[in-house]
Amino acid sequence: MSEAIVAAVAAEMTADESVYLIGQDIGVFGGPMQSAKGLWDAFGAQGRIIDAPISEAAMVGTAVGAAMAGSRPIVDLMFAEFLALTMTPLALEGASVAFRTRGEVTVPLVVRAKCGVGPHRGHAESCAGMLMSFPGLKVAMPTTPQDAYSLMRSAIRDDNPVVVLEHMSLLHGARAEVDPTIEVRLGRAAVRRDGADLTVVASGLMVQRALRAASELAADGIEAEVVDLRSLAPLDVDLVRASAERTGALLVVEESWPGSGPAAALCAGLLDTPEGRTGFPVRLLQPPATPVPFAASLETAFVPSVADIAHAARTLRSSLRGTVTA
């Protein structure tokens, strides 16, 4: 997935001179976890790869200013836990500009941020809920190399600020060929596995775990449909609703904190109907409301596992037996 993201950045930088990249250690070093591999050689001499000091607020702040003036900056923020340092320029203000000027001034800005539990111990916080709280800010979270390429390209071409959350357990995971002609619009979820018995909706690493859980469930005769949100903002509530109405039950699995976040936003969206209720039961599987713990054993317990997802799915299915559903 990492190479697909870099390939999309390189393709857009080649196609559009207004695109530049700024971030820490993205020069000859090649970016943290190789997030900018090869870009220095291709674009460094043009001054379009800016190796930045540890100044997250100014990296994003200058990018907002450059974007309003006509550039299309990409900020490699390294880790999503640094996002909180940038929220005034990025979210409170940058994401408000199009509304406040009625589209006369826009902020075409992409912020790349790595997150999630995984091989890189620490830095797991995605801060997804914080990002989703601000109107005008888009948030994408790819889970496949193809989506990583296509969503990054859509993000760079978008006239709104977009945060691309790059899950560290997926960045250097399964490899796959990427078709650069495939378009993926921001705000569109995808069905990763068809099933008739319940819907499991997830994002990031939880999609991969939901798919593994679905395989286990299939052995028991339960066919789970797995939906990958791909974008946390806007949320594709319609696709999730249509899937859950078809299967009759919805399990929401999240790695990010409970409270305000993808699960809560999805539930609010699903309840926004003329009837004021869903026609299917909804269960949430989320970490506890604590910071991400450090010890490997604690971190493992914090995040929903494949077994947790399979168990929650079975429980949800069994609760439906004997009841009449819509």
Add this chain to the structure above:
Amino acid sequence: MSVTETALWHAMVEARAFDQAMCRHNGHWHEARGEEAVFVGAYADLSPDDVVAPHFRGTCAVALQRGASPDVLAAGVFGVRGSGSGGHWRGDICPTPGPRSIGMFSGSLGTSVAYATGAALHLRRTSPGAVAVCGFGDGTANSGIVAESLNLAAMLGLPIVYVCQDNQYATSLPSAVALAGERVSDRARALGIAADDVDGNDLRAVRTAVGAAVARAREDGGPSFVHALTYRMGGHYMNDPETYRTSEEVATWAERDPIARFQALLVAEGALDADEAARRSDEIHARMEEIVTEAKSRGDDDITPSTSAFAEDAWTDLRSAS
């Protein structure tokens, strides 16, 4: 293109007239009286290709100076029919946002310094010779993002001039207390940024210092910092009890009023006739009073909300509305 000193006197009087009319008719206004030489002088010699990011105290005056209609500005301040943002945002701190004009998009101070720095980065990449001029107060000078921005500008050699409009008070906290160190300009010097300290109530001094800094930036000489010491004659906002300073102090600074001072100079040098100046000043004040009262009395019947914050939807809303 050279702006005459008489035109700059006129710009200062217009700035004061708009400001004072707002003081009379808008309880939320932040008065800029006494600081005109800084913001009129700093933005006097720029071209339309240059980026301006004025301090909020004086931002409407800079918009006027760059050709904005006082009628539209006043409507924007009140959020009524004819507002430049269609009532979507505060016209007092963000009067004319655009690719070459930066305003405040919340009440947070300091971020616009980063925006101006980013705009300078864009200019260096796309429009060699163009510059950004960025104003901010002594209070904002202490914001972390300002330090980050200055360092980035120095590191990248960006074409930007930072103008610290030091009116000696961050609301109630004196800059003499809050700006640790001898001179705030030393913070820029420490980063290798060319810095100057000027009398902010002397229009010529501000214009000369900023002019030299702008010329340096146009020739790829990197960023500069101008510290202009002035004085906020009014409160931070209307109805500020001003318990933190003495009337004697205010009276002392009233003696140094930048407009009276510059006007006396022009009259002494024969560039302006005293009676003519008084007559024109009265005319400008009466005109601004008329414009501001008219705008305040306007309805907001043509103002309809955009329903989405996303750029493509804002455009769609705009298209469907027109």
